[in-house]
Amino acid sequence: MSQKRVVVSFGTRPEAIKMAPVYRALERVAGIDPLLLVTLDEGDPVRGYLPSGTVAGVIDDRPSCTELVERILPEAARHLREMRATYVLVQGDTLSTFAIAWAAFLERVPVGHVEAGLRSYDAREPFPEEVNRCLTAVVADLHFAPTRLARENLLQEGKSPESIFVTGQTGVDALLCAAGQGTLPDNLPPGPYVTITLHRRENWPRLAELAGVIRRAADQNPGVTFVYPVHLNPIVREAVWPVLSDVENVFLLEPLEYSSMIALMEASQLIVTDSGGLQEEGTTLGVPVMIVRNVTERPEGIEQGTLRLVGTDSDELLETMSIALSAGRESDGRTPLSMNPYGDGQASARIARAVAWRLGLGSRPADWEGPEMAETTEPRSRLHV
């Protein structure tokens, strides 16, 4: 019997981190030959996150959203044809996620969507990710929902129950592999630390103001070290650097290698972020996370108690940071896996088994049960545009 050629695709740092364990899990399935299709800038530091394997495609500069889709679509289709793909996996909600999924669909190659069913139900936040993930769900043939809530969202949209697997988050698998491997960035004074990442597109217009809040929090808490690995996007750098670079207890760093990032978060008293992945990672590590957004598609951690949606109002953010810092960190250990709403470290293995099942190579894996969640995490009904 010929090997099934399963193409694992991604284009950004979080996708690379979350797809690496899926790629490795597929390598262990007899009958499957995993391949990589990557849409990256040649010099992109994301290359450092890639598992060894085939790199089939690159984007070589930084185009606009529409140019990106325009360019990925035919390139991805060509590579999928050349790779003679049997099946394609995409992850998350970026433009490249949707563009590759659509290319695969047009090439009549079935697509599985990893991290399916996350919804904020607000088409403008996160932008354009909410719409990217809805569109990806339209063309996907299997949906790998990280949580039961994500499954409910997909069912509400009319997806068939057989097409959905509740797997847990592959980011939890990645974190469990990387935890304990990395060291804190050089030259940091001893803690306590606050980890900060703020870079999302919706926050660009207020980034300088948010940096001003970090500055005031740092002034009010001279014994705390605020560590901010700054995203490479020049819009982010130009907003943040002038406000924070001269503050003694704020460390603006280059993006950290993943295992050092985990070490930093694990050593932190608080995480302040607008990232999606850090919400799952903070919850897994048991570190309180303040989400600097108005909506989150990951409400499970709010119910579990680690996440707090603080919005983007400066005074509100400063006040909640001050309260959190004076209270100190409640938990001094990771969330037990049985209590983690985002996964148990086995998501990638479930996805690999589900793909094998889809390709006639094995039996259908059982869904991940996850901890009991109350009714506050009910799915909502429709996208607001």
Ligand code: UDP
């Ligand atoms: N990350 C990292 N180094 C950094 C900042 C973030 O390795 O300096 C990791 C982080 O641990 C998480 C992912 O990158 O796994 C989050 O990426 P990002 O915030 O860009 O995207 P999002 O999570 O919002 O999709």
